[in-house]
Amino acid sequence: MNAEFDFLYKQLCSFIPSSRLFLNANLSKYTSFKIGGNANIMVMPSDIRELNIICILCKKIGIRFYVLGRGTNVLVLDSGINGVVIKTDKLQTVKISGTYITAEAGASIQEIVNIALDNNFSGLEWACGIPGSVGGAVYMNAGAYGGQMSDIVKSVKVYDNGKATIISNQNAQFDYRHSIFEEKKYQHCVILSTILKLKKDEQKNIQNRITEFTLKRKQTQNVGYPNAGSAFKKPKEGYAAKFIEDAGLKGITFGGAAVSNVHSGFIVNLGNATCSDVTNLMDYISSTVYKKFNVVLIPEIKIFGG
Ligand SMILES: Cc1cc2nc3c(=O)[nH]c(=O)nc-3n(C[C@H](O)[C@H](O)[C@H](O)COP(=O)(O)OP(=O)(O)OC[C@H]3O[C@@H](n4cnc5c(N)ncnc54)[C@H](O)[C@@H]3O)c2cc1C
Incomplete structure (x- = not known):
């Protein structure tokens, strides 16, 4: 060292x-x-x-x-x-006030979904089964089944150079799987917590939606190997998984990395994949899909390090 x-x-x-x-x-x-x-x-x-x-x-x-x-x-x-x-695992405090949930960055999304259900709050059902933290979900503007974090985030508390700043939903510049926190000027910031604004509903309605989305997830995402969810963002022309499948790339492997046989949008680690296996496979997928369909696939996965 x-x-x-x-x-x-x-x-x-x-x-x-x-x-x-x-x-x-x-x-x-x-x-x-x-x-x-x-x-x-x-x-x-x-x-x-x-x-x-x-x-x-x-x-x-x-x-x-x-x-x-x-x-x-x-x-x-x-x-x-x-x-x-x-x-951020140890920053996990969650507080409720009215229909607002204030959650620290390290709290798990699944826990917040459960808290919302217990309190008859609707707005987060789409997030059940997303395995990340609140901070990661805000950063990524995570979403599924027609919902996304930007629909429910009221504000985000961010640590920036010795002080905590509150960023409103509007100033967070949320877009599809994007927030201002991805930008270079926030590179040295840490999302501390967020306030989520939810709505009252009957618990059985909330539970029904959770059950429906959980079932959908099981049917489509049970890929059986380590992965990081969708490898690419959804292009405006359609679904990344569909273009990958139509390009004949389902199941192809690069070293220990493969396009999942279950969900073509997922890249899986068959057991001994390296980072280069995954990035080489992703490059091959993007160039093949571009050549065949003139569609640009943008990675959703964040490369960490360097
Ligand atoms: C099986 C599976 C299914 C998935 N399904 C979905 C889905 O349906 N929808 C979806 O949107 N995503 C999905 N994902 C992707 C992922 O779970 C989400 O993007 C999640 O929100 C990431 O949270 P995380 O805590 O794991 O973030 P990490 O992977 O730890 O980090 C992601 C990025 O966020 C940054 N970050 C994390 N926390 C903070 C913080 N406190 N402050 C500043 N930056 C931070 C990191 O630096 C990194 O750049 C799935 C992943 C898997 C493995």
Whole structure:
């Protein structure tokens, strides 16, 4: 380990317990794809005070940090991450006020769906089965079955250079699987929490919709191998999965990576896939679909590291 990381690790050890601080963390263990190398340091702050000190130290020492939620939409480079991974798992407080839910970034989307159901709140049914965190869902503007985060986010609290700022829904510039938080000026920011605005409904109606979407997900997404959900965004011309299938690419493999035989929009890790296998396969898919249909496929998965 080089001197900067050594120094940072020693500083972190003074206020973060070893159960939340990891040296040379193997990120394949922390991503749904089960692919990727190590991060020099991975740390899980349990409150904003700790997060603030971690970010200040990284800035002072000149080390880049990356924010990781549940790791269900990322592909980590084989060479890993030269930097610190701040994992949000321990920021999980959820509060309810009227029909508003305030959820910290590390809370799981599934937990929020369950809380909404228990409280007879509608608006999040579409999200059942999405395996990510609240922070990741806001960042990605996650969505399914006609719903998306931007429909229900009232505001987002963001840590930016020592202070917390509130960004309104409008200023978050949500678009299809996009938010302002993807942009370069937010690279050093951490989504802390969000306020979701939901509506009252009868519990049986909410439950019915959850059951319907859960069934649909089981029928279409039971791919049986590690993956990161849809590899490509939906192009305006139709569904990425349909173009991939029509191009004859269902089931093709590159090393240990394959286009799923169940859902052509998913790339799966057959067991020993590397990041390069996945990126090479994605490049091949995009160029083939473009040549055949003149349709541009844009990756939805975020490459992490470098
Ligand atoms: C089986 C499966 C099904 C899926 N189905 C869907 C679906 O139906 N719809 C859908 O939209 N997605 C789906 N996904 C993708 C993924 O679950 C969502 O995008 C989810 O919202 C990502 O959350 P995460 O916590 O895992 O984010 P991560 O994968 O950890 O991170 C994703 C991006 O968000 C950033 N990020 C995460 N947390 C923060 C934070 N607190 N502050 C700043 N940046 C942050 C990361 O830096 C990264 O760039 C699916 C994935 C799988 C594996």
